[in-house]
Amino acid sequence: MSAWFAEDTPSFDYGGFVVGDAPRTATLFQKSAGVVAGVPIVNEIFRQCDCTVTWHVKEGELIDPKASGGKVAAATVSGPTRQLLLGERVALNMLSRCSGIATASRKMLTLVREAGYTGTLAGTRKTTPGFRLVEKYGMLVGGIDQHRMDLSSMIMLKDNHIWARGSITDAVKAARAVGGFSLKIEVEVDSEAGADEAIEAGADIVMLDNYDGEGLKVAARSLRERWKGKKSFLLECSGGLTPSNVKEYVNNDIDIISTSAVHQGCPHVDFSMKIDH
Structure with missing residues (x-):
C-alpha cells in the first residue's frame, strides 16, 4: 500500500x-x-x-x-x-x-448455479502484477474460489512444464519429489490420453483445458467411468466459460470451473x- x-x-x-x-x-x-x-x-x-x-x-x-x-x-x-x-x-x-x-x-x-452446477467456481492467476491481493479478495467477496494465490500455493504443471520436462509422468514425479506430501499437484491436459497419464502418475487435480461444452461433457464422463474405484482425483476445466454459454458449458462431472472472465476486462x-x- x-x-x-x-x-x-x-x-x-x-x-x-x-x-x-x-x-x-x-x-x-x-x-x-x-x-x-x-x-x-x-x-x-x-x-x-x-x-x-x-x-x-x-x-x-x-x-x-x-x-x-x-x-x-x-x-x-x-x-x-x-x-x-x-x-x-x-x-x-x-x-x-x-x-x-x-x-x-x-x-x-x-449463472452457473441457475444452470444446475454444484461444484466450485474459481478465478485464475491471470491477475495484475502488484494488485493480485486486491483482485483475489474481490473474487472472495463475490463468493467464488480464489484458486491458487501464487506459484508457491500449489504445483500446477501446464503445457510448457510438460514440454520442458519431456512427459507428464516425469513432470509429476519431479513435482512430487520437490513438493512432498503437503502440496497438491495439478496437471493441464488437452486430451483424455493426457488425463489418463496424469491420473496414473498420481496427479491430485486434472485440468481439461480449452474444451468446448460438448467435448468437455464427453471427456469428463469417460474419465469418471474409466477410473471409478481406482484413483481419487479432481477434475477442473478452464478456458471458454462466458455468461452467454453457461448452460452448454457446465456439468457436474467437473469439480472445479476456473475462469478469468470474472477478473479480466470486467x-x-x-x-x-x-x-x-
Missing part, C-alpha cells in the same frame, strides 16, 4: 498544500450498480492518511443507485483536508476495481468522493 502512495505522490503534493490541514468530512458515493468490495482496504488507506471512515453500506452488499436518484452515500470520511484528498484517488481506484471483480464473480456464480463499479460543503 505504501507503494501506491509513493506512485501517486513521488515528491510533493502541491494540491494538498493549497487546501491545508483543516478538519473536514467527505462523502464517498457509489454511482453504478455493483457488489461493494474492499472495505478493509479503504479503511487502511485512510488510516494511513490519519482519516477515519464510517460506512453506510456493508461489504458484499449489492447496491443499485438507480433507486436512490443515481448515487448512494456509501461512506463518510473524516480528517485533515489535505489527507482526505491524498487518500481519495488511491482508495477509489482500488474500491472500483475490487468491487467490479466481486460483481462479475457474483454474477457468474449465480467493468469497474463507479465511486466518487466529494468534500462536504
Whole structure:
C-alpha cells in the first residue's frame, strides 16, 4: 500500500498544500450498480492518511443507485483536508476495481448455479502484477474460489512444464519429489490420453483445458467411468466459460470451473468522493 502512495505522490503534493490541514468530512458515493468490495482496504488507506471512515453500506452488499436518484452515500470520511484528498484517488481506484471483480464473480456464480452446477467456481492467476491481493479478495467477496494465490500455493504443471520436462509422468514425479506430501499437484491436459497419464502418475487435480461444452461433457464422463474405484482425483476445466454459454458449458462431472472472465476486462463499479460543503 505504501507503494501506491509513493506512485501517486513521488515528491510533493502541491494540491494538498493549497487546501491545508483543516478538519473536514467527505462523502464517498457509489454511482453504478455493483457488489461493494474492499472495505478493509479503504479503511487502511485512510488510516494511513490519519482519516477515519464510517460506512453506510456493508461489504458484499449489492447496491443499485438507480433507486436512490443515481448515487448512494456509501461512506463518510473524516480528517485533515489535505489527507482526505491524498487518500481519495488511491482508495477509489482500488474500491472500483475490487468491487467490479466481486460483481462479475457474483454474477457468474449465480449463472452457473441457475444452470444446475454444484461444484466450485474459481478465478485464475491471470491477475495484475502488484494488485493480485486486491483482485483475489474481490473474487472472495463475490463468493467464488480464489484458486491458487501464487506459484508457491500449489504445483500446477501446464503445457510448457510438460514440454520442458519431456512427459507428464516425469513432470509429476519431479513435482512430487520437490513438493512432498503437503502440496497438491495439478496437471493441464488437452486430451483424455493426457488425463489418463496424469491420473496414473498420481496427479491430485486434472485440468481439461480449452474444451468446448460438448467435448468437455464427453471427456469428463469417460474419465469418471474409466477410473471409478481406482484413483481419487479432481477434475477442473478452464478456458471458454462466458455468461452467454453457461448452460452448454457446465456439468457436474467437473469439480472445479476456473475462469478469468470474472477478473479480466470486467467493468469497474463507479465511486466518487466529494468534500462536504
